[in-house]
Amino acid sequence: MNSKDEIISQWPRFGWDKELSKALGKPVKLAKDQIENLKNSREKTSIWKLVMTDGRESIPIVLKIFKKPLKDKHILEIEMYSKAFHVFNEIMPKLYWLENVNNKEIWMFTEFIQPLRGQIKLAPQHLERIIPLVAEFHAKTFEKRFQKHSHLFGSSLPHFDSDQKSKKNVELIEKTREYLDLAMKDKNLKELVKPKYRAIQKILNKGPVFFPEIFETGQCLIHGDLHVHNICIKNGCDSEDWDLRLIDWESIKYGPCWYDLVVLVELLVDFRSDWQKREEEIRNRCVQVYVQEMKKHGIIFQEEPLKLLKKAYLQRTLEKKLANHLRRSLDGQKSALLKRYLEKVVVWGKELGLL
Template sequence: MRNAAPVSLISEKWRDYRFSEKLAGHFGSSVALVEENQECLKETDKSAIWKLEIRTVTQSVPLILKIFKAPIEGPKWIELNTYRKASVLLSDLMPAVYWTEDVPNTNEVWAILEYVPQLKGQIIFTPDSFDKIIPSLAKLHARTHNDRLFERWDLFSEWLPLYHSDTAIAERVQTRDRTLEYLDKAMEHPEWRQKLKPQYDRLQRLLSSGPEYFPELAQAGKSVIHNDLQTPNIGCGNVQEESWNLKFLDWEGARFAPCWFDMFNLIGIFFAYRKDWRSAEEEVVARCAPLYALEMSKHGVRFEGDPVRLYKMAYLQKVLEKSLFLQLQWAVEGQKPAFLLDGYLDKIKGWGKELGLHVK
């Protein structure tokens, strides 16, 4: 892997910005960087993630150094502000933020974070694992649900995307229009025409009636959602215990949106990719949607609608507003295999009928 920054540069910047002094208060003793233990975990044009190690008087501690590369905008801006501002409210649900530093002359920001091992690689993930994740997810959502967010709006006002802002609605309208375009393009390919033809007319009318298909989701309430709850983005340091102490990682997609969307991100995406578990999906949804509602009620948030119906609405809303577009685009242009398209079409047909999804 190509290094995001030479090891010597990290050590140099560590000394220049006196990170050891700045971290000493967090650990209650002097701190020293273990210079020989620096590992680049991931690098893109947008950021780099390093695993570092420090030594205190009593122990060695792994840390994460995340380097936000210039220009810091869009998802990077959201994630950085989540660490710098939202951690005041969500500190028990994200890695501890030990320090952030603006790097002169580069417009980079270096963030030193708690190292939390990913769930991925620690456990064999099964549908039973959802039961241990949902309580922490409900804690996140309940803490920022509806007016509770606006009680602390000073933390979020300058950077948190809002699902029902004019900008976000315009983006969804644009995606809806592009979905209709790719639906027609896909019909020109014999392979995809065969799959799409039975639903083509209804999909056209249905998409044209969007981009909001279930107003009930907004009525059920909005929260700060993570928006990418896959196992690499969930960390846990105590997987051997009955109750997991979870931290959500990589907050680039955070936004204030219908809270049920994260249940789609957590459960719906899992089953979309895992055909080996597909037969258990309805049973798991019937168990996990009420569990989420129960956990939310423990924090004073109660849903009036049937939790299973709300989950299925969230699934179809997310598919119709974005996921279907991506699958059709990939089918037409071939950048990636569109192997989720069949499943999404089945859900639109089956769950759409069950929910009374109609063309307005």
């Protein structure tokens, strides 16, 4: 379903004005002239912003269309809204309606909440307002607490410590070796890669699990793609206390809690050159806030938290991200992170005993 006209043509057939009127608690109709495409992806999904109106008030909603056959990650997101919303309702948009359309697509209607990005100029202190929500989410399924909710997710839920994941990591590490060798022959990459080449090859020998302690000190459900594009503010950015919600649950998995902090904090610092002069201060403060919040939920880490963050960053980088960015660069695409990845793998690898 890739066009506005197709949405309009299906609308009366399935009676969605009626169904959404029930969900919204008053009679509403689709504003056909206010349909906006937010995303069409190669992964066979499309996302639309629609507007329902009662003639006086306009109510924006999100329509996400999943094309069959569904990928595992699409099944996961649908399960998150349809089965697990009662557990995570304070951190998610509402689900209004779910429909199997012509046995070819799943149409999912959810609450529209304004994204954080674009509302504010993000500053490091803003992370301190986001991290408590992340800790609340993690705490609900941390270690043994997960068993209480495991029935909500089927076999499509990835587990970081599974045999399948370990096998995949071995394959990716071999790909990283291959790409490093190719980079040494590439005139555009050799100068960047050569100073780090031997050290990184030595580190790769210690995989695929470089730091078992990040698994041993605590796993839970993690969002998996916790960048600022997927964080929304329900009550407006001018509010003293942000009523935050997380969207885009396709990457949810059961894994080390610190992976979400890597994406939210560490990768943001990697992208933001203007933050890098203060990166130690930002990193330390964010870790401190996260540890304090997790402690409120009865969770205390048995290893130095800052080291756990760094180890999670290296594990994530070495198992997949370094390979992805080397491949991208070899294909002639730009990589804003490759230089940072190479530098931090070596520096933190030495600091954390991989070299």
